[in-house]
Amino acid sequence: MAVPLLDLTRQYAQIRDEVVREIDEVVTSQQFILGRKVEEFEAAIVAAIGCGHAVGMSSGTDAQLAILMALGIGAGDAVITTPYTFFATAGCIHRVGAETIFVDIDPVSLNLDPERLAECLRERCRRDADGVLRSAKGNRVRAITPVHLFGLCCEMDAIRDLASEYGLAVIEDAAQAIGAEYPSREGTVQAGAIGESAYFSFFPAKNLGAFGDAGLATCRAAVDANALRLMRNHGMEQRYYHHQVGGNFRIDALQAAILQVKLPHVGTWNAARRANAEKYAAAFEAAGLLEFLTLPATPFAGRVAEHHIFHQYVLRARRRDELLAHLAKHAIGHGVYYPVPLHLQECFAYLGYKSGDFPESERAAAETLALPIFPELREEEQAEVVEVIRSFYR
Numbered sequence: 166m167a168v169p170l171l172d173l174t175r176q177y178a179q180i181r182d183e184v185v186r187e188i189d190e191v192v193t194s195q196q197f198i199l200g201r202k203v204e205e206f207e208a209a210i211v212a213a214i215g216c217g218h219a220v221g222m223s224s225g226t227d228a229q230l231a232i233l234m235a236l237g238i239g240a241g242d243a244v245i246t247t248p249y250t251f252f253a254t255a256g257c258i259h260r261v262g263a264e265t266i267f268v269d270i271d272p273v274s275l276n277l278d279p280e281r282l283a284e285c286l287r288e289r290c291r292r293d294a295d296g297v298l299r300s301a302k303g304n305r306v307r308a309i310t311p312v313h314l315f316g317l318c319c320e321m322d323a324i325r326d327l328a329s330e331y332g333l334a335v336i337e338d339a340a341q342a343i344g345a346e347y348p349s350r351e352g353t354v355q356a357g358a359i360g361e362s363a364y365f366s367f368f369p370a371k372n373l374g375a376f377g378d379a380g381l382a383t384c385r386a387a388v389d390a391n392a393l394r395l396m397r398n399h400g401m402e403q404r405y406y407h408h409q410v411g412g413n414f415r416i417d418a419l420q421a422a423i424l425q426v427k428l429p430h431v432g433t434w435n436a437a438r439r440a441n442a443e444k445y446a447a448a449f450e451a452a453g454l455l456e457f458l459t460l461p462a463t464p465f466a467g468r469v470a471e472h473h474i475f476h477q478y479v480l481r482a483r484r485r486d487e488l489l490a491h492l493a494k495h496a497i498g499h500g501v502y503y504p505v506p507l508h509l510q511e512c513f514a515y516l517g518y519k520s521g522d523f524p525e526s527e528r529a530a531a532e533t534l535a536l537p538i539f540p541e542l543r544e545e546e547q548a549e550v551v552e553v554i555r556s557f558y559r
């Protein structure tokens with residue numbers, strides 16, 4: 166039996182009528198650019214996430230770009246992030262002209278490691294005579310971008326403590342983490358409502374996916390939301406009067422309308438993903454596979470309900486590449502997120518990093534794979550995935 170890594174047609178079948186109605190409404194209104202549907206979606210996100218403000222954007226990438234531009238981060242600045250993430254996280258930092266400083270991941274959570282972050286701030290950065298924190302290249306360190314990879318929140322208390330100690334902004338990459346909860350010292354908070362600002366991706370394959378590209382930026386302060394709205398629309402408030410140079414980072418009204426239909430379902434869909442993860446854990450254990458597989462960590466389980474939203478179900482596997490070939494042979498959907506850590510990407514060679522600099526990211530890239538986890542995955546399909554993996558190791 167073939168098992169897809171993701172099948173969005175099953176989700177569409179649940180919401181088709183409502184989506185078609187919404188599309189028809191937008192097309193009939195001819196309000197394609199910004200307007201009521203976008204504002205309603207932004208308000209729904211603020212209510213769902215508990216963030217201060219939300220500004221719909223054309224993609225997660227553009228949301229990150231708009232945040233960096235609105236904060237005035239550019240040439241002469243540096244931003245700290247993880248090398249084990251999707252390309253855009255560092256790509257945007259590069260595009261605004263800033264330096265990317267990479268810090269390795271924690272091998273269990275696969276997220277930015279706060280201890281290594283502390284070490285980086287202490288040993289790889291320095292304060293100059295004016296008290297400005299600088300990278301080894303002399304750039305002013307402005308922000309940290311923790312990535313809630315695969316739908317699991319980073320250790321945000323520790324990261325925020327370091328950010329405030331060193332006077333840095335926290336820009337969360339929540340692209341994969343809509344609905345994920347974090348048990349902060351102040352209580353339960355959601356990804357995207359923890360840092361000064363954050364961004365989500367609504368790429369179709371995400372837990373909340375548009376019918377094309379879409380994204381969103383969040384922030385705490387109204388003044389920052391205004392700056393983001395300016396950046397989103399070529400720096401203009403009044404048409405053809407440009408206060409700043411921004412871009413066209415606008416979310417389509419059609420996408421906002423579709424996303425608003427989907428948003429109320431995300432909690433249920435995330436819970437179904439988590440239930441699938443629990444079924445995998447039980448089945449891998451029952452099949453005696455835990456000596457070959459290291460299952461995803463769920464460090465906040467029991468402390469918050471939505472601790473991990475399993476955008477991807479990523480585990481470590483012995484003889485990973487041979488297993489990948491075996492899965493392909495048996496038509497089991499799989500993915501590798503991500504095969505090359507960013508410090509080893511050709512386009513970032515100029516940063517001067519080399520193989521061995523971030524061993525945990527390199528090891529994760531070599532040892533992990535993703536299995537089907539989408540909410541509508543059928544029981545017999547999941548059983549087939551486990552059986553094919555069992556047949557490989559036994």
Ligand SMILES: Cc1ncc(COP(=O)(O)O)c(C=O)c1O
Nearest residue numbers: 224225226251253340366367368
């Ligand atoms: C971790 C991470 N950051 C940033 C992005 C960029 O989002 P988008 O594809 O919507 O531009 C993505 C999405 O693929 C992502 O997974």
